Amino acid sequence: MRFTREQLLVEVDEETVREARAFYAKRPSGRGPASEAELRDVRALRAATTPSDPPPAVEVVAAGGRSVPVRIFTPAGGRARGVHLDIHGGGFYMDSAARNDVRNRDLADRLGFAVVSVDYRLAPEHPWPAAPDDCETAALWLAEHAAERFGTSRLSVGGHSSGATLAMTTLLRLRDRGVRAYRGGVLEAGTWDLSARTPWGSRIADEYFLEAYLGPATDRSAPDVSPLFADLHGLPPILIVIGENDVVLEDNLAMAGRLAVAGVELELRVYPVAPHGFVGHGTALARTAREQTEQWMAAVG
Numbered sequence: 001m002r003f004t005r006e007q008l009l010v011e012v013d014e015e016t017v018r019e020a021r022a023f024y025a026k027r028p029s030g031r032g033p034a035s036e037a038e039l040r041d042v043r044a045l046r047a048a049t050t051p052s053d054p055p056p057a058v059e060v061v062a063a064g065g066r067s068v069p070v071r072i073f074t075p076a077g078g079r080a081r082g083v084h085l086d087i088h089g090g091g092f093y094m095d096s097a098a099r100n101d102v103r104n105r106d107l108a109d110r111l112g113f114a115v116v117s118v119d120y121r122l123a124p125e126h127p128w129p130a131a132p133d134d135c136e137t138a139a140l141w142l143a144e145h146a147a148e149r150f151g152t153s154r155l156s157v158g159g160h161s162s163g164a165t166l167a168m169t170t171l172l173r174l175r176d177r178g179v180r181a182y183r184g185g186v187l188e189a190g191t192w193d194l195s196a197r198t199p200w201g202s203r204i205a206d207e208y209f210l211e212a213y214l215g216p217a218t219d220r221s222a223p224d225v226s227p228l229f230a231d232l233h234g235l236p237p238i239l240i241v242i243g244e245n246d247v248v249l250e251d252n253l254a255m256a257g258r259l260a261v262a263g264v265e266l267e268l269r270v271y272p273v274a275p276h277g278f279v280g281h282g283t284a285l286a287r288t289a290r291e292q293t294e295q296w297m298a299a300v301g
Contacts, residue, residue: 020284050101071119072114085116086159139173164189180236231262240252249270
C-alpha cells in the first residue's frame with residue numbers, strides 16, 4: 001500500500017499552517033545539554049513552574065512494593081468520568097510533574113477526568129530502570145485503587161517525548177503482568193529506538209540524554225529501553241501524535257507500522273510543519289492537536 005504526504009498529514013486549514021510556519025521560522029530547533037555540567041546549568045536556569053488554580057493534591061502512592069510521589073487533579077464539575085496517568089517529558093533528565101500542572105488542571109476540567117501525574121526519578125542521578133519503575137508503580141496503584149478513589153475504573157496513560165516512551169514501557173510492563181486495566185495510550189513524539197540500531201535511531205546516537213539515562217543498561221535494544229523492538233501484541237488502543245518536521249518522525253512511523261502489524265487498534269496523527277514539542281507551543285496548530293487528542297481520550301480512554 002502506498003501513502004502520499006497528504007494522506008498521512010492531519011488536515012488543517014491553510015491559515016493555521018501559515019501561522020505555524022511563521023512561528024517556527026523564528027524559532028530554530030536546538031539540542032539538549034551535551035554533558036552533565038551543561039545539564040546542571042540548564043536546570044539552574046529553567047524557569048519556575050506555573051501553578052495551577054486550584055492546585056493539585058500531592059501525595060505518595062505505593063504498589064508492588066515500591067512508592068512514588070504523584071500530583072492529583074480532580075475535575076471541578078464533580079465525579080470523574082475517567083482517570084488519565086500523565087508522564088511528563090524532558091529527556092528523562094529534566095523537569096518534573098509540576099511542569100504540566102496548568103495543562104493537567106485544564107484537561108481535568110475540560111474532560112471531566114481525574115489526572116494523576118507521576119514524579120518519576122530523573123537521570124543521571126537515577127538512571128534506568130528508575131523512571132520506568134516509578135511509572136509502573138503509579139500505574140499499578142491506579143489499577144488497584146482508581147475505582148474506590150475516583151469512582152471509575154476507566155484508565156488511560158500518556159506522555160510527551162520521553163514521557164511517551166515511558167508510557168509505552170509502562171503499558172508493556174502491565175501487559176506482561178496480566179494487568180489489563182488501561183483502555184488507551186496517548187503517545188506524543190516518543191523515542192522508540194534508544195539503541196541507534198535503526199537509521200532514525202542513529203540520528204540521536206550522540207545525544208547526552210542516552211548516556212545519562214541508560215548508563216547501566218547493557219542491552220539498549222531491550223524492550224524496556226527501546227520499545228520498538230518489543231512484542232507489541234495485546235496492547236490497548238494507541239494514539240500517536242507527531243509533527244511532520246520532528247526528528248523522531250520516522251521512529252514513530254516505524255512504531256505505528258509495528259503496532260498495526262501486531263493487531264493493536266491504532267490512530268496515527270502527523271501534523272504539518274510541526275517540530276518536536278509542538279503540542280506545548282502557543283499556536284493554533286498546537287491547540288488543534290490538543291483538542292483532537294482530548295476528543296480521542298474522551299471516546300477511548
